[in-house]
Amino acid sequence: MSLMGMKQHIQKFSLPIVAFIGVSMLGTSVYSGLGRNSGNARTRSEAKAEATVAQVGSQAVTQRMLDRIMEPQLQQFKMFGMPPPPAEALDGYRLRALDDIKSQEALVVAAQKAGITISDAEMKTGTDEVWETQVRSKIAQQLTLSEKATDKEINDTLAKQGANISVASLKEQLILPDSLRIKLFNDKLTKQQAEKLVALETYKVRHILINWDSKKTTEAAAKAKAEKLLADVKANPTKFAELAKANSDDPGSKDKGGLYEWKKEELTGLVPEFKAAIATLKPGETTPALVRHADPKSYSGFHIIHLDAISKATPEKREELARGEITKLVDAAAPGIKVEVLDPGMRSMQLFQDASKYPAKPDEKLLNQAIAELDKIKKEDDRAGIVPLRKAAILEKLKQPEKAIVALEDAIQSNGDKVETRIRITTLLIAKGDKAGAIKQLAEAEKLALPEPGIWGQLGQLYKQAGDTVGERRTLEKNQAYTLRQQQLQAQEQALAAKNAPPSQNAPPSQNAPGKSTNAPGKR
Incomplete structure (x- = not known):
């Protein structure tokens, strides 16, 4: 998302224009594999990423496209020191990204209705502009060249490395044409609407x-x-x-x-x-x-x-009003954009969300349809083991705890033993009144728990609900110990940061500092 190249006001209609450029690109073998027609066989995950998971209007949407849109949202978790959402929740984010694509398609329809077109020449000019302003310097850095390296210097370096790639093919692979097209439509529509308001x-x-x-x-x-x-x-x-x-x-x-x-x-x-x-x-x-x-x-x-x-009206005011006009045009075009979810995992999540609109009375028919969609996913295609976890959540909504527990136990076999899964099983067992079974699950959860105060506090509360005072005392003591340790580490970090901090530029000057007068003209 850092390579957007788009004004802040059109973020609602934007996709990342530039494909992810990471250090993994370095090296001849990786460069040679960038071509779309590479003879290298795709892995199963790569094939899935390129498979069509939804149809938005006339646009076929792949999982890779949705994941590019999701990336900035997921980065925010990291930015705020939060753990990323679990794999079984990602389809929910993909559905939100699908809504973004619908808005973008509505923007294109609105622009076309306003008589706007994008020519091949404009696409080429736009591609060159994105390359010049956003991509070239990063490629140059990865090749250990100066940020101001020319296209010729980049091509020469690639040739010396034996890479079967050039600046022209990098442009083709890294600058996403669909996203660039949306940007150009938005820019032209914004300009058109703003020009209507020149005499405002x-x-x-x-x-x-x-x-x-x-x-x-x-x-x-x-x-x-x-x-x-x-x-x-x-x-x-x-x-x-x-x-x-x-x-x-x-x-x-x-x-x-x-x-x-x-x-x-x-x-x-x-x-x-x-x-x-x-x-x-x-x-x-x-x-x-x-x-x-x-x-x-x-x-x-x-x-x-x-x-x-x-x-x-100032140019800024005209642009603000133009944004309002564009929103109206997009809102008018959006109902005509048909969205069809094809991927069973995403379809299941969509049905689950629709069924849960009224938490007090979930739609059982839709929940059962969601399970049916999950049943379409082959086990070999569910390497992350998210299907049983999703099934468990649906079965909990359906108030079928026994089946939910079986699904969670299946998740442990396919997705690995995790403290979160054991806690979910424990909660269901306590609700059933099976306190002995809950205590067994908590014992397994303790073996998996990291030294995080929140987890141990949660385990302590569950031991209390299960009636095990010894387990409650033990886990809450660990909660206190880890909390204290966490506070000590934070204090040490703060002390170190304060020690290494540069002198404040806003510190008051000495009263006897040279050049400072206490009787400046005009001051009393």
Whole structure:
């Protein structure tokens, strides 16, 4: 995601434009394997990554595409020192990524409806720009060249290493055309919408309204009061807001000193006399005479109008408004984008999520359909052992603890023995009333638990629920010991960081520092 090359405001519609560039690329054998038509046989996992897992509109979506979108989200776990989500949860993230692709496809449809096209020449120019600004320096660094190395120097180095690859093929392999295409559509649509707003103007208008009607105030009395106020305004224009607050009969602007702010197109909604009066004024001017409007269906009164200012939208404001227009266009196009999930694992997760929308009453039919989808996955294709874990979660929702326990035991066989799995089995056994079985599971969990206070605190609580006071005391003592150790390590790290920290640049200068005067001019 660090090689996006896209403005921050279009992140919603963006995919990473550049394929992951890692140190593993270094070396002749890896470079030679970058080509799409490489004769090397794919591994099962590579084939799965390239398999179509969903169809979004006309676009076939692979797992690799979804994983690229997920990567920044998963990096955030690492950034905040959190463990990554378990493998059985990743399909949920892939479904979210699928929503992103739907938004991107809707963006393309909206752009095309607006008459925007992307030519081959524009794609080439865009590819060259991404190469120049984002990719070339990183390739150069991996080849131990200067960041400013030219394409020729990169090609020469690759040739010397015997790599069957060039700058041209690197561009083809590393710069993702679908993502670049979305970026170009978004850029052109943003520009188009912003250009429509170039002449956007905002009118700041103040006015004082003095009404009359047939019951309380006559027209003559209202006119006399308004003329007196107009004379006061002419005598002292700076008091306009004060006079409006004290005298205006317009409740919509009185408390704001008679102020309204209208876009130019909104002026068409004003009464004809008011609109015509504004058209005669320049910023800073007040109508020289009263503006009369009489309409028994709305109101009758005299206006005193002052044009404060006419402001054109700044480029930033136009871009902000353009983003709002693009969102409307995308929202309008999105319902027409059909999304079909083809991968059984993702389909199972989708059904599970749909079934769990109302936690108090999950949809049993959808949950059973989710299990049926998982049953389509061959065991050899489930190397991470996520199917039994997912089945267990569904069976728990279906209130079938015995079957959920069997699924979790299967997960231990296929996915490895993990403390989290033992804890899940323990919880189910306690709910069933099988405290002896729960204590056996906790004993196995202790063998697997890392020195993390949270895990040992959880084990202690489960021992308590199982009625084993000895196990509770033992695990909670470890929880306390690991907590203390963790606090000591944190204190040591803080002390070391403080010791190695550079002197603060904001430290107050010495009172006797040379060049510092305590009697600087203008300061008291």
